[in-house]
Amino acid sequence: MIPVTGMDKINDTIHAAAVDDAVLRNAAAFVRALFANDAGGHDAEHSMRVGRSAALIAREEADCDARLCVLAALLHDADDPKLFETRGNANARRFLAANGVSPETADRICAIINSVSFSANRDAPPDSIEGMVVRDADRLDAIGAVGVARAFAYGGAHARPMAETIRHFHDKLLLLRDMMCTRTGRRLAEERHAFLEAFLARYRQETGDPNDMI
Numbered sequence: 001m002i003p004v005t006g007m008d009k010i011n012d013t014i015h016a017a018a019v020d021d022a023v024l025r026n027a028a029a030f031v032r033a034l035f036a037n038d039a040g041g042h043d044a045e046h047s048m049r050v051g052r053s054a055a056l057i058a059r060e061e062a063d064c065d066a067r068l069c070v071l072a073a074l075l076h077d078a079d080d081p082k083l084f085e086t087r088g089n090a091n092a093r094r095f096l097a098a099n100g101v102s103p104e105t106a107d108r109i110c111a112i113i114n115s116v117s118f119s120a121n122r123d124a125p126p127d128s129i130e131g132m133v134v135r136d137a138d139r140l141d142a143i144g145a146v147g148v149a150r151a152f153a154y155g156g157a158h159a160r161p162m163a164e165t166i167r168h169f170h171d172k173l174l175l176l177r178d179m180m181c182t183r184t185g186r187r188l189a190e191e192r193h194a195f196l197e198a199f200l201a202r203y204r205q206e207t208g209d210p211n212d213m214i
């Protein structure tokens with residue numbers, strides 16, 4: 001089997017978004033370099049998946065700029081305070097300026113990014129459709145099979161017992177389905193939520209531990 005390379009993945013995303021330009025390709029390469037060695041579930045692959053999901057959601061929404069969504073999705077964790085000490089979206093802005101993106105467009109992209117990731121905004125819905133698309137795409141990556149993998153990767157990276165990660169499913173991951181902003185996000189979340197439920201039921205069955213139930 002031919003391995004899927006990074007460039008195949010961004011090609012797939014570009015195809016889904018029905019836009020093709022060098023800036024998107026450069027953004028994928030920039031993100032790969034930025035997250036070179038993070039194994040805690042916040043690696044470049046997360047950003048690539050969020051870009052792809054954003055493209056899939058954006059194309060179902062009317063009056064939605066798919067290119068802005070994909071660019072914001074690829075860059076959404078580039079200034080995450082948990083990972084970087086930058087201020088004012090400095091990493092994202094550095095990339096956008098170097099790639100000839102106008103200051104107005106850079107402002108829009110940073111507003112989308114900030115509506116997704118700043119914890120102060122967590123409960124308020126983003127004020128643009130692009131913000132909703134990228135937020136849904138980011139949340140989708142925390143559920144489904146990938147969500148299970150990321151949760152245990154996070155737990156392992158923080159030396160947490162597996163039971164604590166199971167608790168995270170109940171505290172947070174099972175709530176995400178009902179927090180989606182877009183129709184397509186909700187539909188995709190429904191499938192991934194069902195997988196989480198199936199995983200938890202099976203886990204419980206194999207451990208026989210009522211504490212895994214809650």
Ligand code: ADP
Binds near residue numbers: 040141164
């Ligand atoms: P993002 O910034 O991409 O929205 P987070 O930083 O909140 O996501 O979490 C990154 C990943 O780590 C997610 O998949 C999330 O489920 C997982 N994670 C966060 N906290 C915990 C935890 N306490 N236990 C297990 N997994 C966690």
Ligand code: NI
Binds near residue numbers: 046076138
């Ligand atoms: Ni993210």
